[in-house]
Amino acid sequence: MLLPFLIVGGLGLVLLVISLVLGDILDHFDIGDGAISGTALSVGLVVFGASGALITTTGLDLIWAYVLAIVLGVVAYALSALAVRNLTNSSDGVPASAVGLSGVARSRITTAGGEVSLEGPGEIERRLAYSDEPIGEGSRVTVIEHLGSRVKVIPG
Structure with a gap:
């Protein structure tokens, strides 16, 4: 039963590429007042799909593959969202002027x-x-x- 993991991981990969090329797509919808990052969500979906696919090959029951994939996907989302938020807050978009240096x-x-x-x-x-x-x-x-x-x- 690799197919659900491959579909979710593939969807996450497509969304990640779109977010990286065109910018964070969820920013345009103002979902949760910026609390949800499209890039972080994409990373979570990719990790869910990849880890689920890998775990199913170990021979564990399918339920454990889903549980572990969900946990790893949520952790990846949280870490990615934190990184995106920190990067967004640290960049002010206005370069400092060198005039006078x-x-x-x-x-x-x-x-x-x-x-x-x-x-x-x-x-x-x-x-x-x-x-x-x-x-x-x-x-x-x-x-x-x-x-x-x-x-x-x-x-x-």
């Missing part, structure tokens, strides 16, 4: 581009940069504009 040119910077290392909280190792005037490698720079992933810098 200073740093060092890691390559020659021109209007076409270059790289800088900036000194600031949460700064990545290097950023793409450009400047209206050429700046030599190793020179101190200050950010005057922040456009997407690039920064515009001036000497100093």
Whole structure:
């Protein structure tokens, strides 16, 4: 009796792929005021199906396969929902502005581009940069504009 587990696991896999590609589908329905995550539900269904299919091959009674699959699916859902909630709460969607930060040119910077290392909280190792005037490698720079992933810098 693998078929019910394979169907539920396959449905969970399809929903998981849709959630990962198009975003969490249950967010659009506002079910339970955001308490139910489509991604976490999909993970729970996949774990239910996979664990149920594996447990049935061990020779245990079918009832135990269902009980263990349900328990593992609920645990997977809870852990996934917790992870999704924490990730959602930690991302504010608004990148911090680098305007005003200073740093060092890691390559020659021109209007076409270059790289800088900036000194600031949460700064990545290097950023793409450009400047209206050429700046030599190793020179101190200050950010005057922040456009997407690039920064515009001036000497100093």
